[in-house]
Amino acid sequence: xxxxxxxxxxxxxxxxxxxxxxxxxxxxxxxxxxxxxxxxxxxxxxxxxxxxxxxxxxxxxxxxxxxxxxxxxxxxxxxxxxxxxxxxxxxxxxxxxxxxxxxxxxxxxxxxxxxxxxxxxxxxxxxxxxxxxxxxxxxxxxxxxxxxxxxxxxxxxxxxxxxxxxxxxxxxxxxxxxxxxxxxxxxxxxxxxxxxxxxxxxxxxxxxxxxxxxxxxxxxxxxxxxxxxxxxxxxxxxxxxxxxxxxxxxxxxxxxxxxxxxxxxxxxxxxxxxxxxxxx
Amino acid sequence: xxxxxxxxxxxxxxxxxxxxxxxxxxxxxxxxxxxxxxxxxxxxxxxxxxxxxxxxxxxxxxxxxxxxxxxxxxxxxxxxxxxxxxxxxxxxxxxxxxxxxxxxxxxxxxxxxxxxxxxxxxxxxxxxxxxxxxxxxxxxxxxxxxxxxxxxxxxxxxxxxxxxxxxxxxxxxxxxxxxxxxxxxxxxxxxxxxxxxxxxxxxxxxxxxxxxxxxxxxxxxxxxxxxxxxx
Numbered sequence: 344x345x346x347x348x349x350x351x352x353x354x355x356x357x358x359x360x361x362x363x364x365x366x367x368x369x370x371x372x373x374x375x376x377x378x379x380x381x382x383x384x385x386x387x388x389x390x391x392x393x394x395x396x397x398x399x400x401x402x403x404x405x406x407x408x409x410x411x412x413x414x415x416x417x418x419x420x421x422x423x424x425x426x427x428x429x430x431x432x433x434x435x436x437x438x439x440x441x442x443x444x445x446x447x448x449x450x451x452x453x454x455x456x457x458x459x460x461x462x463x464x465x466x467x468x469x470x471x472x473x474x475x476x477x478x479x480x481x482x483x484x485x486x487x488x489x490x491x492x493x494x495x496x497x498x499x500x501x502x503x504x505x506x507x508x509x510x511x512x513x514x515x516x517x518x519x520x521x522x523x524x525x526x527x528x529x530x531x532x533x534x535x536x537x538x539x540x541x542x543x544x545x546x547x548x549x550x551x552x553x554x555x556x557x558x559x560x561x562x563x564x565x566x567x568x569x570x571x572x573x574x575x576x577x578x579x580x581x582x583x584x585x586x587x588x589x590x591x592x593x594x595x596x597x598x599x600x601x602x603x604x605x606x607x608x609x610x611x612x613x614x615x616x617x618x619x620x621x622x623x
Numbered sequence: 624x625x626x627x628x629x630x631x632x633x634x635x636x637x638x639x640x641x642x643x644x645x646x647x648x649x650x651x652x653x654x655x656x657x658x659x660x661x662x663x664x665x666x667x668x669x670x671x672x673x674x675x676x677x678x679x680x681x682x683x684x685x686x687x688x689x690x691x692x693x694x695x696x697x698x699x700x701x702x703x704x705x706x707x708x709x710x711x712x713x714x715x716x717x718x719x720x721x722x723x724x725x726x727x728x729x730x731x732x733x734x735x736x737x738x739x740x741x742x743x744x745x746x747x748x749x750x751x752x753x754x755x756x757x758x759x760x761x762x763x764x765x766x767x768x769x770x771x772x773x774x775x776x777x778x779x780x781x782x783x784x785x786x787x788x789x790x791x792x793x794x795x796x797x798x799x800x801x802x803x804x805x806x807x808x809x810x811x812x813x814x815x816x817x818x819x820x821x822x823x824x825x826x827x828x829x830x831x832x833x834x835x836x837x838x839x840x841x842x843x844x845x846x847x848x849x850x851x852x853x854x
Contacts, residue, residue, distance in 0.1 A: 376721065385820055390805065405721045407802045420711040422720075522820030548822040577710050577718075 372401035373582045378414035378423035379406060380493055381520035383565065386540040386611055388602055389427075395598075396589045402582045408520070410492030418442055418568065421575025424583040427590075429538075429565045430493035432500070442575070443568035449590050450599050450612040451564050454497055456555035457525070457542055458483065458534035466534065472558040473505035480512050484533035488524050489516025497563070498536045504560065525549055538563050540611035544603070564615070567591075591616040630828020637829050649833050652810040655723050655801075656791040659730030663738045663786050666731075668779065671742025672768075676754075686743065692736030697729075698795025704729040705799045721802035726810070729796040734786035741785055745778015746771065780849040784842050791838055811837075 383389055384406065393404045407414075407423070411430045417423040419442045427449065428434060437443045456475065458466060464483030469475035479485055480502075487509075488495040502509040515533070517524045521541040528535040529549040542553070555561075567587045572580030589595055596614035604610040637645045674686060706712050708720040708728075719725045749771060750756075757767045772779060794812035801808035803817060811834040818827035 374718075381820070387821070405802055405804050405807075407721065420709075422709045422711055422715075520820050522822065526822070545822045548824075575710075577715065 371403070373579050374403040374405060375424040375579050375582045375586060376405045376407060376417075376422070377425050377427060377583075377586065378417045379408060379427040380411050380414065380429055380565075381408050381522070382429070382494065382538045382541045383427055384408035385520060385522045386544045386603070388540070388599070388612065391602060392590070392595060392598065395595075396586060400582075400585055400589075402585060404586060410488070410490045410495065410520075412491030412493075412496070415443075418570045421570060421578055423570055424579045425567060425569050425586055427565060427567050428493060429563055430496045431564060431566070433493070433496055434566060434568065438568070441571055444571045445584065445587065446566045446568040447587060447591060448615045449565045449567050450596075451562055451615045452539050452612050453556065454494070454536055454561040454563050455539050455542060455553045456534060456536055457528070457549075457551040458554050459532045460550065460552040462552075462554055463532075464534070467554040469555070472501070472555060472560065475555045476501060476505040476507060479534045480507055484531060485512065485514045486524060486528040486531065486533040486535045487514045487516045488521070488535075489514075489518045490520070492521075493563075494521060494536060494538060501536065501560065525551065543607045543609075543611055546607075565612075626824045627828060629825045631832070633825035634829035634832040637826075638833070645829065645833060647806070648809055648811055648814050648830070649837060651723070651808075652791055652812070652834070653837065655726045655797075655810060656730060656787060659727045659790050660734050660738075660783060660787040662727065662731045663734035664783060667735045667738030667782065667786070668742050671739040671782070672746050672771075674739065675743035675746030686740075689736045689739045689743070693740055695733065695736070696795065697733050697789075697793035697797075698799065700732045701729050701796030701799035704732065704796065708800065720800065721804060721808060723801070723808055725800040726797050726808060729800045730790035730793070733793060733796060734790050737785045737789055738782045741778055741782030742775075745775040745781070748778065749774055777849055780845050784845050787841060788838060792834065 379389065385408075389406050393406060397403060407417070409417070411428040411433060414423065414426045414428050415433060415437055418426045419437055419440070426443065434443065434446065438446060456466065456479070458464070458479070462468075464478045464481070466475040466478045466483065469478050487498055499509050502512065515531075517527050519527075521537055522545060524535055525537055525542060525545055526549070527533075529551050534554070539553075542549070542551070567590050569580060569583040569587055570578045572578040596616050599612050600610050600614045602611055674682060674689070704725060705720065707714050708717070708725050709715055710720065719728070753774070754767055754771065757770055762770060792812060794816060797803075797808070797810055798813050798816065801810070801813065803809050803813040809817070811830050815827045815830045815834075818824070818830065
């Protein structure tokens, strides 16, 4: 019976394995789904923070890295328990509708405009941010995230603030995360808007330099919100609250400030729990 | 070129040093895709047999539908399963989203049309009179099925290979319904995506090589079984 045994064995092993994979304990402290941005994820920050929380509380955290827009939508439908996002204007309607509660400022970093080191559009020489954007619009290529992420929303807002209509500019949209978009910009000799953390984390493999930075509107603020358990069935409100509290603890905040700071000579994120809350 | 070479070196270093992460991720790929393929065989082989043997009005239509299913992009299967399993979806109460089980379900959906189509084709390729002949020779119903399966083994093993090959290498569905969670639902393909976006191309290449090696090992074993003389 040359055929039977391998086939049967395969089927049996598969059935057993999937049964084993389906086993779970009933008295575990719970699980939360944290929808977050690709920037916090690609920088590796959550890989550092989440295991500490899990170890201490026993609560498992499922980190789903999507754009801020998708994360908020997941929250709005009750498909996540907490969100760590960075687009205050986009967060506001979800706070107003009661989908998100107890929003708190966790940390900040800043957005920068990066581009080819030889800066063909002379963006670095521009006197201010709107002028730099205008220079890029007329003399350079720009690659956009195009994925409804916090960075994408920020980029669109910056064009509008500079008096330019993003729909009429020749921008290329990648529809991908920050890491992939930076790689594409680097390969194509294009400019892009990025959070500093992801740029620094990938700097070594990119042919991109920071050309525009420091404008007040380039501040990037990250808030943690808990999805309202009274509005959405099945939300693990208590556990999500515990995670939010964990992020704001002085010890965690210090960790955020130190994260990869030695490696890059500066911190990727600035802890902000003590700072006055804005937006959220 | 350098990255590819470095990737090769890194791959052998990781394999040689028994890198824990590599082996746990590869094992998970095997577990999830193996389970999905096995379940797809359990469901797909009987259905494929029916479609290959029986004659009924909607048969051609169903075969066409199965053929379309073979070309379904995995990410679409992933999206559908995501919408079904997510908390606000109709089966949200089972809390299966972002688990290995969800990945198995999505991969099952991807592999099953392949298994059905390959099985139906291999059964149809047998002489039409073969079942009658076997009956005349005194084979019982089960025995007949058994002998038919044996005759169709080329196609059936091709079905396993096609199903497994499709699901072990897909990334869209695994990413959507598994969530690419470290130590839980991260498999080789989604790990490659992560390492690529984090610019760790050596590790990404290493994972890719392990994926290829794993697929090769499994297909090689199945091919040996397939090509062995039936008697």
